[in-house]
Amino acid sequence: MNNQELQMLVESISINDFKKPFRHKAFFNARLRTTGGRYMLRSHDIEINRKYFEQFGEAELIGIIKHELCHYHLHLEGKGYRHRDSDFRQLLKQVDAPRFCSTLPDTKKRRVSNRVYIYNCSACGLVYKRKRAINTARYVCGKCRGKLVKIKELTVG
Template sequence: MTDLELQQLTQRIAQESFGKSFPYKVVFNRRLKTTGGRYHLNDHHIDINPLMLEEFDEATLIGVIKHELVHYFVHMLNEKPDHRNPHFQQLLRAVGGLRYAPTTSKRRRTSPKLLYQCQGCGLQYPRQRRINTRKYVCSKCRGRLKLL
């Protein structure tokens, strides 16, 4: 799917789901890694993660587009276009947009690399980054921590 086809699909969804047009630019953005799409408040254009189409079906892409269009239409009503806004949530449910984008293959999955253990009670703390063992203690018994 090209950017032009994406633009036409978005305009069709806006007309069918919201009964209004969307005159701004919609493009695929390969730099998006963890989100399905992004609505820009300043110039109203929408970026869509191309992995939503490559790794999932067109229904997922349409759900992401509806989600971003809800941001736009709530913003045009002079309301905060964030996820906690009740009007945003109600409109998203009404049009059948996705609440969350599905996890893609590009999302980094990190696992704990370090393991600390309390010398008092033996409780273990898996961590990604080092901690200062002189400063931090066990949350259960206040014992000293040791890097394993």
């Protein structure tokens, strides 16, 4: 499926399920990683993750399009278009759209680091324990603005 076919599919779903026209652009965005689609508030365009269509098929794609069209139509009408709004949840049920899309099986989970970095302020002696390293040339103590010195790096667990 290409962008032109996607555009036609979105327009037909909008007319059939929402009884309202879709007057903006719908296209595939290869940079989307963790989401099935995205509605752009400023341009009113809809971006779709092509991987969902390739891995789950047209049924999942239609569900994602319906979900994004709920955002689209509610936003243009000035109603609650966010996930937590009752207008949004009501419209999702009305058009039988999923609240969340399926998770992609090939997505790599972020590796959890088991390191702890310990820093000491040379001026006031305050000890910082951090999961992420600090650039000591750039950052200073939050209490006294003294110079931070890396004491040690521990591997936990």
